[in-house]
Amino acid sequence: MAKVKKQPRPKAQTPKGFRDYFGAEVVQRTEMLSKIAGVYHHYGFEALESSAVETVEALGKFLPDVDRPNEGVFAWEEDNDWLALRYDLTAPLARVYAQFRNDLPTPYRRYAMGPVWRNEKTGPGRFRQFYQCDADTVGAPTVAADAEICAMLSDTLEVVGIPRGDYKISVNNRKVLNGVMEVAGVLDPSDPDKFASERGIVLRAIDKLDRLGTDGVRALLGEGRKDDSGDFTKGAGLSVEQAEIVMGFMDARRDTGAATVARLMELVTGSQTGTDGVNELETIATLLDAQGYGPDRIVIDPAVVRGLGYYTGPVYEAELTFEVQDEKGRPRNFGSVSGGGRYDNLVKRFTGQEVPATGVSIGVDRLLAALHAKGRLTKETTGPVIVTVMDRDRMADYQAIVAELRNAGIRSEVYLGNPKNFGNQLKYADKRNSPVAVIQGSDEADRSVVQIKDLILGAKIAESASPDEWKDRPQQFEVARSDMVAKIREILDGQDG
Amino acid sequence: MAKVKKQPRPKAQTPKGFRDYFGAEVVQRTEMLSKIAGVYHHYGFEALESSAVETVEALGKFLPDVDRPNEGVFAWEEDNDWLALRYDLTAPLARVYAQFRNDLPTPYRRYAMGPVWRNEKTGPGRFRQFYQCDADTVGAPTVAADAEICAMLSDTLEVVGIPRGDYKISVNNRKVLNGVMEVAGVLDPSDPDKFASERGIVLRAIDKLDRLGTDGVRALLGEGRKDDSGDFTKGAGLSVEQAEIVMGFMDARRDTGAATVARLMELVTGSQTGTDGVNELETIATLLDAQGYGPDRIVIDPAVVRGLGYYTGPVYEAELTFEVQDEKGRPRNFGSVSGGGRYDNLVKRFTGQEVPATGVSIGVDRLLAALHAKGRLTKETTGPVIVTVMDRDRMADYQAIVAELRNAGIRSEVYLGNPKNFGNQLKYADKRNSPVAVIQGSDEADRSVVQIKDLILGAKIAESASPDEWKDRPQQFEVARSDMVAKIREILDGQDG
Known part of the structure; x- marks a missing residue:
């Protein structure tokens, strides 16, 4: 037998954009997932662990953040089929619900936790594999389902160690924004496709409020914006008056929920969709109040605009309000750790039937980082x-x-x-x-x-x-x-x- | 703006060979993993969660079962690099240890649990994604490390609900088999490459003892074997006398550990490697005895031959000894739920240095199936x-x-x-x-x-x-x-x- 030719030694290296977790990191995450699962279960949700691999066909292209140059999945061809690693836990839920809908209860409350994979540019603290921890209710048309998820999110944050006062859950509604766009003249209910391109630019613009500030957003609503590098981004072409209506939406939060609702009602005057959306927000506030969740935990805040392009009704986001230092030592709020909302079109892709659904995703790694930043978790643990x-x-x-x-x-x-x-x-x-x-x-x-x-x-x-x-x-x-x-x-x- | 062309509806289908897990299935597995992690931790092992994705280069081709036509991984090309889903938790451990060896303690005791993926033919109960739950000790040359893993495996089985008497852990040693092959004349210590092909056939043959019985194995040790379909598998070409020596190895178990050791000593007379292997088995038995693990839990059994081609020293396997019914209603032993052993060459691929390592892998899904078969877990759980x-x-x-x-x-x-x-x-x-x-x-x-x-x-x-x-x-x-x-x-x- 011929001698086997010597191979060069392989490099011992975690693939680019991936990482390994050791000891306390693993144990602390496991414990956090267990606590979150406990709250979800307590609220009547059932566990689901879907396959990590999906057909590309079933996954579709539904990443919540629309503004990514390199958005994508890890995919490969197998048996004449394209397979891919899941990029979130929502697309698999839609597939599972469509596949097993005759056996599952409706409404179907399910929670899921596990890694997801994204084929994206990596950066500091930005990895291609990370954990998500989701809870969704499928088949419940009432906004009581949205209110319940917000209450559950609040409980969850407190159970994992974020005390009341250190977080804020904000609720917004895509329908209100649609109403505002109607009033601003870039949405015509009788011809939904008209101005679609303009609305896309508006959505992307307001998604960037955090980063660009009001002036930057205003520029994008109008003719466009030149960034620091000199690159020009074309705007939506709204007049100053139209842009002001949209800007007014993001600035509509008042001291009390009732005052915010009243302000929003003014803004959407004449739009049925907008009025529906404001009423939904009011109902959510009432239901949360009945359960004892006041504005010290959950507030109506139209400045929550993340992912409005993805959701179809109520949208919610949890941010941690305490200060940490950024990489340059400047104080900043820790920021968002969770987001969600209502999406009534995911299952329809498979079955043709509209199935209402609402849900939340918690960024477990972000939450763990927050607890470390607050000194509530340590890196060292006692050995044997x-x-x-x-x-x-x-x-x-x-x-x-x-x-x-x-x-x-x-x-x-x-x-x-x-x-x-x-x-x-x-x-x-x-x-x-x-x-x-x-x-x-x-x-x-x-x-x-x-x-x-x-x-x-x-x-x-x-x-x-x-x-x-x-x-x-x-x-x-x-x-x-x-x-x-x-x-x-x-x-x-x-x-x- | 042009209307978007209607896409055909995607199929809502778990990819072939994959499955989804619901409710109690997920919770029961999580609880089992938590119990196993508890035992591993108690023995001083630390958690490791490596990336699910590895470079193909780092993974190499080290699947423990050598006899698979469709063995393989799910792989794709990315940034001029081939990436793949891990197929077990051992290859990633070797990569992690090689990469972080200057920061990790030595010996490095680590446990890992999570899904692994295999691109193989699927069948009933055979999936392309399944859970493994491993514990390994890297950098410990002493067989005390092997004995410890056997003791820990015994504790683990009892903690997850398999009572003593319902399982048997068997210990064997690759060195003893090497000694037997020396005596049989198919291994020459002065020229290790000689007869490599024959030894490969011998290893594959004895790996099939369960399936083919002694006559089938004997045929494969000799000229070869024609199976029921008429296909002929070429044998190792051993003479009847040579084959008898190898067969004697598999049949060497006696009533007591001491008697088995004595019989093995006879078989390897004249081989230093074989003598070393038998002495290691004796030491393991002594160490286990000192910790209170007697032959009611762990036995020396040379008929344990699975994976002997992969391991380099002690090999161990846990099987459940109670009867269940197979798919045709016939009673049979539940069989293997865990296996492991010593492999001293995995890290060497990366660093050039031989690093001793020994470890065990528990098939969590198999164990859960066993508990269901015994009625110790139910599919129904109480709802809200x-x-x-x-x-x-x-x-x-x-x-x-x-x-x-x-x-x-x-x-x-x-x-x-x-x-x-x-x-x-x-x-x-x-x-x-x-x-x-x-x-x-x-x-x-x-x-x-x-x-x-x-x-x-x-x-x-x-x-x-x-x-x-x-x-x-x-x-x-x-x-x-x-x-x-x-x-x-x-x-x-x-x-x-």
Whole structure:
């Protein structure tokens, strides 16, 4: 047999735009997903885990953010079919509901959590694989379903550790914007396709309010806008008067929900769609009030414009209102962690029938980043108790020790590297952030004792300016083997406190 | 603007070989993963969640089962690089360890759980996406690491609900087989490449012991084998004497571990590698014994031959020993749910340095199927309490009722479909497997009462031959609104009992 030709070594590298998660990062996300699932379940939602792979045909092109140059999916051809990784959890829901609608209850409340993949330009904090955590109600036409999702979102944020006052959930309505566009003369209910291009530019413009400010948006509503690099973006061509009506919409929030509703009613005077939309907002506010969710948690705010191009009715967004420092050290609000709304056309693609649906998506990685920014999560976690190996031939004894600790509920392990250099064992324990090391040489074994080393105390003494204050607490001491478990538990309890 | 051309409707279909998981299926798997993670963590392992996507270069071709015609990955070209979905969790571990080895502790104990994808022929119960749940120790040369994984596997099976006696963990060693091949004359330690082709056939042959029986394997060790369809598979060309030595290896298990070890020692007489392998098996048995894991849980069994071509030292496998019925109604052992072993060459691909590693993979979906087969998991779970809607205009009242229930910790929801037909609301509650419905018309609202309907009792009465026996327990009754929560809790507690 011919010798196999040597291959060059492969590069050990996470693919560009992807990343790996270690230890506490994984555990904290798992715990957060579990808490969110708990709230969703409590509200009557059922779990769904759809396949990560969909046919490209079923996925369609429904990314919520319309303004991406490189929007796209990871796709490949297989058995004469194009398959792709899901880019969100909503498109798969539409497919699943259309496929299984005769077996599923209606309304169908479902939650889903898992990674999604986007084939996009990457950047700092922007990855091609990230977690979403969604809840949607399919088949419920009433805005009570939207109100319920907002209440649930509020509960969820508090359950994962964002206290009331540190977040704001804003509710808006696409129908109100449509009414405003009618009044502004860029939407004709009798000819829905007319001005479609202008409306597209209006939608994209107001989606950029955060980034461009009112002047930038106003320019895009009119003739157009030249950005800092000199590139010109063509505007919607609205007159100054038309543009003012649209700008007035985004600026319609007043001190109370009732005042905001009244202002919006003025703006949409003469438009049935607009009036419907304002009434829906009012109903949502009433229903939330009945459940005890006041404006300290959820407000009507027409400045919430993200994704209005995607949704067909109520739209909602949760942002965290506390300040963090951006990469240049400037304070800024943490910003959006969740968004959602009503979309009544997704299932129709498959079945031809309009199925009302509303839902929310929580950006779990953003929420975790927020908790880290507030110091409510730490990167370090306590490692296991380490049973060191003094005598390679007595491995069975060390295994018996660790079995005793584990049976007593204490997380622990035997050092399994090369035991020759004892210092390496302690360095390993340090790297693992271990609380305690257990040491037993043959002398200790003969006398049925073990040495216990309190590594947290040891680290404190090493750091301390006056080691004297620790002199009554020895960092290493001998105990009878029979007292080992009790003594170690005592140390662990003390370290927690 | 030109009208958009109508697209044909997409098919709502899970891609071929994939599936969706609903409700209890998702929750039960999540709970099982959480229990397994708990045991792994307790043993000192740290979580790792690597990217689902890898470069094809990093993945290599290391599928454990060598005998698949359609083995393969889902891959696509991106930015002049070939990317692929991971097909297991071991290849990514090798990449991660090679990439981050300077930051990770050594030994590196890590666990990982998540979906993997295989581009293979599908069949009943055989999907292209499934869950794995792995634990590996990288950088520990001692077989104490292998023994630890076997002990942990035993604990894990018991924690997820497989009682002792219903499973068997078998340990074997590739080195012993290598020793046997030396003695049989198809392995020459001074020229490792010689007879490589014959050894490949031997490995594939003994991997098929389960399926072909001893006669089939014997044929493949010799001239070859004609299968039922008439296809001829070329054999390894061993003489009858040589084949007998290999067959003796698979048949070496004796009543006690010591007797098995003694028999294996005989078989490998004259081979250093074989002797090393038998000594390793003996050490593993001793270490397990020291931790209290006897042959009622873990046995040395040379008939465990799966994946011996892949591993380089100890190999282990967990099978469930209870009987289930196969698709034709015949009783058979449930079979393998987990396997693993030592592989000392995976990281070397990247770094050129040999890094010892050993680990186990649990087939979570198989384990869940086992628990269902034993009746330890059910497909049905209790749904939420349903607050029905008698009067569409009083939605705020129903929302207040459900808020009160939720705040009291009771899973509940308001019916959000079209409330016109009350029968549909009860059908919905039935489909959700709801325990209780709450009913409040305007009359009840005026009197500050609600009707409570015990749906489980209702179903029992409907099924019962003698409805009389239920006459003292009304299935629907009126309570003061202020007593609603207490009364519903009472019913739910009674249903649980």
